[in-house]
Amino acid sequence: MLPTDLLMHRQNGEEIIPKRLKIDRGTSDLAIELINYFQSAVGKTQGVLERQLTDFEGDSTDYRVKRGLAYILKSSFCTFEVVSPLEPQMLRERVFSLAAKSVSSRESTQITLSKIADELTQELEREVLLEQVRNGLYADLSENKILTVFDAPTAPDLLNRYNLSQVQGVFYKASQLVLNAHRNVPGEYKLLFRYLKLFQLMAYIEGDADHGFTITIDGPTSLFNPSTRYGLAIAKLIPALLHVTKWSLSSILQTRDAYTNAWKTGRFTLNSECGLVSHYPPGKPYDSMLEASFADKWDALKSGWALEREVDLIPIPGSVMIPDFRLVHSDGRTFLLEIVGYWRPEYLQKKFSQVRRAGRDDLILAISERLNLEKAGVKLNDVPARIVWFKDKLLPKAVLAVMD
Template sequence: KRLGLMYELVDEPTGDPDLGDRVAVVTGPDALFSRTRRYGTAFARLLRTLAATGRGELTATVDDRGTERTLSLSDADPVAVPGTDPVVDVGYDSDVEREFATRFEALDLDWRLVREPDLLPVAGGAMVPDFAFEYEHADFRVYFEIVGFWTPSYVESKLAKLEAVDAELLVAVDRSLGVGEAVEAADHRVVRYDDRVRLKDVRDALRVHEERLAAESAADLPDELRPTEDAVAVETLAERHDVPESAVEDREFPEHRLVGRTLARPALLERLDEAIEPGQDLASVASVAAEHGIDAADSLLSALGYRVEWSGLSGGTVRRRE
């Protein structure tokens, strides 16, 4: 997938113990359909990687303007690597992947999306999943593979790898392929899609793990939390204990009161109540609240028994709740 090329690892004796018995076969996606010379630049960049390794051999079939030739290179050849790195656009294999990644990363979840994270060993080769979801509060990841429309032989090869891989894997399958049942038979969780992968389906699949992981990460969290600050955000407290925010919210706060997404001491709330007067504009209240570590003025006013009388788009005025 790197450089827009396709890679397949196959078991093949090399006769050299230093090289091992695994060979990478590299092609361009369109080469599955017809002969093409469009991947020359990508292969040239790949040669830099090979030349920079300490040990390796390459054999390639080259279309020299209609004449088929064989190119052979090894670490014994005098190939020098320039000191500057080539421009590499990792990109995505499809618009479905790109669009999914953009939408998922816009969510505020406890999962980090990693592009092409690992090589997963399978019988006779390896598999590089499209993504991995890494849980922020534990050493746990769910691999994510998107199987879209491709040639029958490609789909067959993909299914064989999915059957062989031994990892926590979520698979999104283009419904038109009709292979969802085969993937489920390989003991992998499946979400089906038409034009785009639904975030809700992926979110539901991750939530199965999230509930268990959240409970495990919060196992050592005390039943009562007593922050030293007069006001502290739930998010800050969760980061401090390396747990999800939901775990913090489930605890008791003997010395604080939850105001919006902030824990505040009653004494601080009393001081703020004395500083707020009916008829004051909302902007000035928000400024005072922010100075004391509370970023939600509306939640503060509600907790103190106030309401906001709105005046169109110009702002609001603080009133006592009757």
Template sequence: MLPTELLMFRVNEGIADPRRLKPTTTNLKLAETLIALYASHVGKQRAELNEEVRALEAGRADFRVLRGLSHLLGQRGEFEAGGNLAPPAVREKVFALAQSHPPSRQRTTDILEQAARALSTETPLTSAEVSAALYADLPDQQTLIAFDPLEPLELIQRFDLAQAQGMLYRAYQLVITARRNEPARYKQLLRYLKLFGLMVTVEGDADYGFTLTMDGPTSLFSGTTRYGLAMAKFLPALLHVTKWDLSAALKPRRDLAWVDPKDEEWSYQVTSEDGYVSHYKAPEEHDSALESGFAERFAKLETPWILEREVDLVPVPGGVILPDFRLVDGERSVLMEIVGYWRPEYLKKKFALLKKSGRTDLIVCVSERLNLEKAGVDPSEFGERVIWFKGVLDPKAVLAVAERIAVKN
């Protein structure tokens, strides 16, 4: 992401609009130049690299764009103190030798030579090497030891997304409407919500869309942007869901002279149609061999039933469940959850949420290999909707239950 000082946006009637770069020849050339610059500085100090970047900025009206692109490339570099000496150990030795004598040019040379002799192991050190190591761990003295480049277009896409993420730094509420997706990516969405500590309320259904509301920390943490940063980190995960709209309520920035002091709130709007590109890894089609194996076996059957992948979020008190599959036959449908190999704590929570859902159109497939007694759960309360299996889940058994419990959409 980008630091606040590199964010570029405008506000029109309370609507915040981040800066985006068009993939013009000029912008692509700038991106290419910066990428080549970073690649050519592997093995050199950060100070040299920063000096070259400042030279590129000279006389440019778009210097903040250049700085933003450079900042993103810097995040793809690995910097560390150069040489084989540990700077803290070198400083400790040199400062100890210098304590009892007044400074002078000759005395400094003598101290460095003494430190070199003291710090030498198998290979003798020179005073110049000791001098270079003294502050080698300071940021501008660190050496770029590795760099993972991007293509110019990828860098521009990353810049655009970083500007969009920056709009969420000051967000205190995020509302996402996720319409029915095929295939859906809701499970990854929920994982990232948990990863970044976002509190979410889910409402709606598959036909009219799900509304996910994330309330930020305004009332809890007042001036902090910690929760907004979590929302910003979450945005690239949302991009893997194919149909959605996002609306964020933002706290206006008071540090900008052009901000209308009467503004009490800004709004930021973005949708799946806006063309942002995620750099997060796309989720696998199936989360386990159990699910992928079942889908493969189902595909070989001759049946009017259609198997859909993760298309329902089911709101329940205290959480949300995301069934693995939906089976559809015309106007009839059932949901399906496969409970495979999991820890007792997970099983306890899983069955508690399934029970709270109150759904009578949900088939629960349970592996006989699970230690349900240790988890303290009893699937028998789901009655005829429970299917027990050992190593392989038979799709014919699932279809038999689906025929009995399916409901009209």
């Protein structure tokens, strides 16, 4: 994502309109030129690259666009590393300690560096050159780090990432976001809700998988102390949302007037027809090796029950529960299977609270024997679900037994 100083938004009344580049020949040529700069800088210092980029910006009026594209390339596609045969911090400590014993001069500096090189040659039992000491002193500064890897994107990929980053920047100052995820494939909902949890967003969820969900997310400026970090978390959710087929959102923003410094209200809307492209990977077929192993074993079992991965979601007031599998028999019977193998007490408390609030009679809980439920304060005597215990692997026959 882009830092605040590289965001380019305009306001039409209360409507916030972020800058978006057309993907045409002109912008593609610009992107290719920048990508070539980075490609040719592999093996060189970040300082050399920065100077080249400054010359490339020149005094053109679109310098912020160029700088924004370069920022994305640096932050998302580059690996800068400290390249030095000697540890820089150790070198500085030794050089500064020895230099403090003499009057500073060009000659004394040369003598100090030479002495350190000789000492390290003896200690390391290999030749350490004076130039290695000189070059290693500040090798860990940003400008001296070496561009070791550049995973070059295509021009459209870079431009799409830029447009997405401009839109994400809108949410840095959001006070509220209301997201309507219309009827979609259940697996898409599941991916979205997992990202909500991953980014620790405070969300209130209403609805169901048949009609869709309304998700209300409190923004960073609705908190007692507005948090840029929380705004970034909301912004990170947007690429995940792009994997959902049909959705719309509206947000209220709090921004400062550039001239009066007074707070003013803005509004921003977005929907699934926005044309933005996500760089997040689509959801994995399985969340863990345990789930994948169970599915493989089930497929080899001729039981009359089909195992489905894209399952229904169970609505709970203010939240939603997403079972791992659904089991469907040819005679119409169905069960939902949730595997509980995660150990954190907070997770276990929330999980079993969801099970109680769901009040389903078709839910099976597969619980790892390695979990310390007592320590987490979880009691199973009032859990309205069928229980299967497992150790390292969840066996299909154990699940079949509780269904029958």
